[in-house]
Amino acid sequence: MNVTNRLVIVILAGGSGTRLWPRSRQAYPKQFLDFTGQGTMLQETFHRLTPLVPPERILVVTNAQYVDLARRQLPELPADHVIGEPLPRGTAAAVGLGAILAEHVQPGAIMASVHADHLILKPQAFRDALAAAAEVADRGSLVTLGIKPTFAHTGLGYVEQGESLAAAGGQPVFRVVRFVEKPDLATAERFLADGRHSWNSGLFAWRVDRIMDEFARHMPELHAGLSEIAAAFGESDAATTLQRVFPTLPHQTIDYGIMERAEDIAVLPVDIGWTDIGSWATLLEVLDSDGSGNVIRGRGLTVTPDTRNTLIYTAERLVATIGVENLIIIDTNDAVLICPRERAEDVREIVDQLKQGGHDAYLVDAAVHPTTDPEI
Amino acid sequence: MNVTNRLVIVILAGGSGTRLWPRSRQAYPKQFLDFTGQGTMLQETFHRLTPLVPPERILVVTNAQYVDLARRQLPELPADHVIGEPLPRGTAAAVGLGAILAEHVQPGAIMASVHADHLILKPQAFRDALAAAAEVADRGSLVTLGIKPTFAHTGLGYVEQGESLAAAGGQPVFRVVRFVEKPDLATAERFLADGRHSWNSGLFAWRVDRIMDEFARHMPELHAGLSEIAAAFGESDAATTLQRVFPTLPHQTIDYGIMERAEDIAVLPVDIGWTDIGSWATLLEVLDSDGSGNVIRGRGLTVTPDTRNTLIYTAERLVATIGVENLIIIDTNDAVLICPRERAEDVREIVDQLKQGGHDAYLVDAAVHPTTDPEI
Numbered sequence: 089m090n091v092t093n094r095l096v097i098v099i100l101a102g103g104s105g106t107r108l109w110p111r112s113r114q115a116y117p118k119q120f121l122d123f124t125g126q127g128t129m130l131q132e133t134f135h136r137l138t139p140l141v142p143p144e145r146i147l148v149v150t151n152a153q154y155v156d157l158a159r160r161q162l163p164e165l166p167a168d169h170v171i172g173e174p175l176p177r178g179t180a181a182a183v184g185l186g187a188i189l190a191e192h193v194q195p196g197a198i199m200a201s202v203h204a205d206h207l208i209l210k211p212q213a214f215r216d217a218l219a220a221a222a223e224v225a226d227r228g229s230l231v232t233l234g235i236k237p238t239f240a241h242t243g244l245g246y247v248e249q250g251e252s253l254a255a256a257g258g259q260p261v262f263r264v265v266r267f268v269e270k271p272d273l274a275t276a277e278r279f280l281a282d283g284r285h286s287w288n289s290g291l292f293a294w295r296v297d298r299i300m301d302e303f304a305r306h307m308p309e310l311h312a313g314l315s316e317i318a319a320a321f322g323e324s325d326a327a328t329t330l331q332r333v334f335p336t337l338p339h340q341t342i343d344y345g346i347m348e349r350a351e352d353i354a355v356l357p358v359d360i361g362w363t364d365i366g367s368w369a370t371l372l373e374v375l376d377s378d379g380s381g382n383v384i385r386g387r388g389l390t391v392t393p394d395t396r397n398t399l400i401y402t403a404e405r406l407v408a409t410i411g412v413e414n415l416i417i418i419d420t421n422d423a424v425l426i427c428p429r430e431r432a433e434d435v436r437e438i439v440d441q442l443k444q445g446g447h448d449a450y451l452v453d454a455a456v457h458p459t460t461d462p463e464i
Numbered sequence: 465m466n467v468t469n470r471l472v473i474v475i476l477a478g479g480s481g482t483r484l485w486p487r488s489r490q491a492y493p494k495q496f497l498d499f500t501g502q503g504t505m506l507q508e509t510f511h512r513l514t515p516l517v518p519p520e521r522i523l524v525v526t527n528a529q530y531v532d533l534a535r536r537q538l539p540e541l542p543a544d545h546v547i548g549e550p551l552p553r554g555t556a557a558a559v560g561l562g563a564i565l566a567e568h569v570q571p572g573a574i575m576a577s578v579h580a581d582h583l584i585l586k587p588q589a590f591r592d593a594l595a596a597a598a599e600v601a602d603r604g605s606l607v608t609l610g611i612k613p614t615f616a617h618t619g620l621g622y623v624e625q626g627e628s629l630a631a632a633g634g635q636p637v638f639r640v641v642r643f644v645e646k647p648d649l650a651t652a653e654r655f656l657a658d659g660r661h662s663w664n665s666g667l668f669a670w671r672v673d674r675i676m677d678e679f680a681r682h683m684p685e686l687h688a689g690l691s692e693i694a695a696a697f698g699e700s701d702a703a704t705t706l707q708r709v710f711p712t713l714p715h716q717t718i719d720y721g722i723m724e725r726a727e728d729i730a731v732l733p734v735d736i737g738w739t740d741i742g743s744w745a746t747l748l749e750v751l752d753s754d755g756s757g758n759v760i761r762g763r764g765l766t767v768t769p770d771t772r773n774t775l776i777y778t779a780e781r782l783v784a785t786i787g788v789e790n791l792i793i794i795d796t797n798d799a800v801l802i803c804p805r806e807r808a809e810d811v812r813e814i815v816d817q818l819k820q821g822g823h824d825a826y827l828v829d830a831a832v833h834p835t836t837d838p839e840i
Contacts, residue, residue, distance in 0.1 A: 110784070389826075391817050394807070406799035406826050408486070408814045411807035412791075417800075423782035424793075424800055431770070431787035438784045441767050450765075450782050 091226045092219050095293075096197045097137050098186030101130055101150040101158055101204035102176055106439045107367040107432070110423040111401065115453035119204035120157055123371055123401075125385050130204045134162050137202070140215040143169070145194055148204070149186045151176060169193070174334045180345040181337045183292070184303060184310055188318035191296040198222045200293040201342075207374060209361025217358040220257035221293035229253075229354040230302065231293040232264065232347070234286020235362045240276035243366065245269055245288040245343070247355050256356070264353040267343060286357045289364075292342070299346070306349045313337045368416040368425075369432035372399040388419065399429070423450050467602045468595050471669075472573045473513050474562030477506055477526040477534055477580035478552055482815045483743040483808070486799040487777065491829035495580035496533055499747055499777075501761055506580045510538050513578070516591040519545070521570055524580070525562045527552060545569070550710045556721040557713045559668070560679060560686055564694035567672040574598045576669040577718075583750060585737025593734040596633030597669035605629075605730040606678065607669040608640065608723070610662025611738045616652035619742065621645055621664035621719070623731050632732070640729040643719060662733045665740075668718070675722070682725045689713045744792040744801075745808035748775040764795065775805070799826050 105118035112118040119129045126132060130148070137146055143165050148158050152172030159170050171189055173182060183201050190197040200218050208214045221231045234247045249262035267288060271279060279285035303311035313333045320329035338345075347353065363374050375383045381397040384390050388402030395409045402419040409417065416432055418425040427435065442450050481494035488494040495505045502508060506524070513522055519541050524534050528548030535546050547565055549558060559577050566573040576594050584590045597607045610623045625638035643664060647655060655661035679687035689709045696705035714721075723729065739750050751759045757773035760766050764778030771785045778795040785793065792808055794801040801811065818826050 110782075389823060391814050391821075393810075393813050393817065406486075406818075406823070408799060408801045408818075410803045410810050410814055412802055412804060415788075415802070417802060419800060423784060424795055425784045426788055426791070426793060426802060427786045428788060434769075434786050437769050438767050438786055441769065442782075442784075445767075447765060447782070 091198055091222045092140060094194060094196055094198050094226075095141050095218070095222045096145045096147065096190035096194045096199050097141055097218070098183070098190060098199055098201045099130070099133055099137075099146065099148045099204050100179065100182050100186070100201055101133075101148050101154065102173065102182060103205065105205065105365075106436045108365070109435055109439050110418055110420045110425050110450065113453050114451055115153075116157075117154075117205075118365065120154065120161060123365065123385065124207075124375060128161055129207075129365075130158060130161050133202060133204045133206070134165065136208060136211045136214060137218075138164075139211075140218060147171065147186055147189050147193070149173065149182050149189075150204075171330075174331050177334065177337045178339045178345075179290075179342040180303075180307060180310060180340040181334065183299070183342045184314045184337075185317070185334070187296045187299050188314050188321070192318065192321045197296045198225050198293065199296050199299070200225075200291070202291055205365060206289070207361075207363040207365055207370075209363070209374065210359070213358065214360040214362075216257060217259065217356060217360055218291075218293065220259040220261075221291075221356055223256040224253070224261055224354050224356065225293040225295055225298075227254075228295065228298060229352050230298065230347070230350055231354045231356065233289050233291040233293075233360070234355040234357045235289045236357050236359050237280050237285065237287055240273060240280045241287060242270060242273055242276050244364070246271065246276075246279050246285045247288050249284050249286065249355050249357065253354055259356050259358065261354050261356055264355045267348050286355060287362075288343070289362055290343075291362075292347075302346050302350045307338060307340065307345050309338050310340075310345070367432040367435065368399055368418065368427075369429045372397070372416065372429055372432075375399075386419070397429070467574055467598045468516060470570060470572055470574050470602075471517050471594070471598045472521045472523060472566035472570045472575050473517055473594070474559070474566060474575055474577045475506070475509055475513075475522065475524045475580050476555065476558055476562070476577055477509075477524050477530065478549065478558060479581065481581065481741075482812045484741070485811055485815050486794055486796045486801050486826065489829050490827055491529075492533075493530075493581075494741065496530065496537060499741070499761065500583075500751060504537055505583075505741075506534060506537050509578065509580045509582070510541065512584060512587045512590060513594075514540075515587075516594060523547065523562055523565050523569070525549065525558050525565075526580075547706075550707050553710065553713045554715045554721075555666075555718040556679075556683060556686060556716040557710065559675070559718045560690045560713075561693070561710070563672045563675050564690050564697070568694065568697045573672045574601050574669065575672050575675070576601075576667070578667055581741060582665070583737075583739040583741055583746075585739070585750065586735070589734065590736040590738075592633060593635065593732060593736055594667075594669065596635040596637075597667075597732055599632040600629070600637055600730050600732065601669040601671055601674075603630075604671065604674060605728050606674065606723070606726055607730045607732065609665050609667040609669075609736070610731040610733045611665045612733050612735050613656050613661065613663055616649060616656045617663060618646060618649055618652050620740070622647065622652075622655050622661045623664050625660050625662065625731050625733065629730055635732050635734065637730050637732055640731045643724050662731060663738075664719070665738055666719075668723075678722050678726050683714060683716065683721050685714050686716075686721070743808040743811065744775055744794065744803075745805045748773070748792065748805055748808075751775075762795070773805070 105112035148170040155172040190199040246268040248265040250265040253261040386402040481488035524546040531548040566575040622644040624641040626641040629637040762778040767784045
């Protein structure tokens with residue numbers, strides 16, 4: 089019995105990404121942008137999955153304003169597999185919407201939820217991990233993929249593992265003792281040393297009936313709302329029901345709403361080359377660089393004598409540097425960002441200043457996205 | 465007798481300026497650009513002179529391709545006071561063309577030649593120096609304004625002074641012993657210490673009859689050609705004569721062709737806040753900065769938290785920086801340059817690479833010059 093035949097994967101493609109300004113904008117957040125030169129993050133996420141499950145069992149949950157964009161970027165996906173949240177209500181509601189849609193397209197579904205804005209450098213290991221997670225989920229557990237930590241990361245939550253459970257697909261499986269919020273450095277170092285903590289990747293798998301039970305137990309309002317939306321699927325009032333009910337759902341994360349409260353959670357500590365693209369510095373770190381350590385992307389020309397360990401993206405124009413090191417240079421059609429790699433996290437300060445100054449035009453849309461929008 | 469009544473000033477406005485790329489382009493070299501926010505270098509040069517001499521006694525010698533541009537930028541100047549060299553033949557020919565035109569507009573002229581691409585921070589001292597130079601020139605000397613050195617500059621030639629001559633306009637005057645090519649650092653330090661050397665600014669003054677005599681003696685071919693061109697001034701074949709004769713003139717600098725060979729040269733060591741804008745670093749040094757040491761110019765928006773001692777020019781777009789120091793950032797419509805201030809001299813390497821790569825479009829014209837062309 090191959091449980092992946094019942095596996096439906098929900099790609100969560102909401103969210104923004106202000107630390108990736110000036111490329112990431114309200115009209116084009118990071119999941120719809122091409123950072124690698126091999127497709128947008130959403131496209132890469134999709135194509136990473138199709139060797140495991142066909143498009144008929146892939147769903148995209150995003151904000152209503154991005155539905156058309158997601159459909160344009162994924163022409164292989166059935167159009168009604170992209171569903172738009174009328175407004176953002178947090179990951180619990182997004183996952184819930186994915187769950188009821190998964191059950192609609194695949195009765196008796198096992199569902200996995202993945203994010204459209206993560207980099208996965210080992211796609212086969214990722215698919216193997218998802219298949220194993222589906223097997224564990226089929227047994228009845230809620231499952232999370234824990235990322236084996238490679239350094240004392242203080243910007244992520246952690247999952248603490250306890251007793252060993254039956255392996256799946258050759259992957260060790262453990263019972264989750266608890267989810268831990270972002271730790272301080274000393275704690276993160278202890279976690280790294282003890283071998284019992286994984287990074288909380290936000291990659292989950294479960295049977296739809298199981299997660300709905302958890303919603304009923306821990307988030308009954310959400311459960312009631314989702315049930316009402318699900319009942320309308322396939323009916324003429326499906327869209328209006330979603331419009332009416334979704335905004336009334338409680339605004340909560342799946343971690344706080346369910347994972348930190350539920351029982352029988354399993355973790356698979358995996359090595360899938362996972363990276364949450366938090367800032368430009370992450371891209372400089374993980375993308376392939378040239379002989380000088382530079383990561384250069386985009387359609388514009390670059391001339392870079394004596395330039396080292398620098399990330400350059402240029403949408404269209406010529407970017408010329410000489411004698412610079414460890415810089416981030418992001419050149420879009422209406423704005424250019426320049427900052428040292430160690431200040432990449434602070435790009436949001438610029439976004440804040442632009443907001444305060446009333447310069448919203450620079451936050452909404454860069455107008456032209458030559459490498460990201462297949463229609464342009 | 466006020467000799468400035470016979471003073472005609474020739475503004476030399478040829479030349480390019482590759483170290484000021486990407487603003488300085490073949491179609492818009494630096495003398496036609498606004499770096500200060502107060503007008504283009506040519507306009508500033510012109511307006512610096514008009515308190516001393518009226519537009520009727522100001523001439524502009526430039527390359528033929530820039531004649532229209534110069535006329536547009538100086539609407540106060542009679543159109544026929546801008547003369548175009550059919551092709552560049554060096555400063556001796558340019559100065560010679562200025563000399564015969566000066567004599568044409570002002571018989572018995574004393575001529576001073578100045579450059580359109582120099583910054584002069586003390587305009588009144590500059591005018592006083594020119595008036596004094598005219599007085600010394602009227603006595604029959606060739607005159608050069610020497611700049612009192614403020615540091616051991618190795619990028620300029622020097623003028624060595626000898627015996628004291630009669631002062632003029634309260635300015636000490638000396639006989640020139642010799643002109644010295646760009647020295648090494650040890651020599652420059654010695655020059656700085658001995659008080660007998662000035663920087664060779666390339667600012668000259670002389671009676672037209674005197675410089676024509678020098679041309680006849682040291683550059684007879686040039687003298688013959690200039691005489692032929694001068695004879696046609698005011699005639700119907702003036703333009704065709706210039707077109708025919710000028711390209712045959714010897715290609716030489718006024719320094720090598722005349723100043724290093726002539727006798728009876730006087731130098732006035734002056735303090736006029738003179739700067740040869742050699743590179744972007746010079747502008748960062750001499751232009752007014754904000755409280756963080758930043759020099760920010762151009763029409764675009766800038767957002768610059770934690771940014772220090774940085775030069776930013778933005779033609780139109782948003783330039784956002786965070787946490788950078790001692791950088792040069794020049795944002796034009798088709799290209800952006802980023803380099804540390806200490807590498808500003810090396811911008812020509814980028815220009816060379818663009819040439820070699822066949823990317824001439826980035827060298828010819830930036831297409832839009834919102835702050836420099838009054839017609840746009």
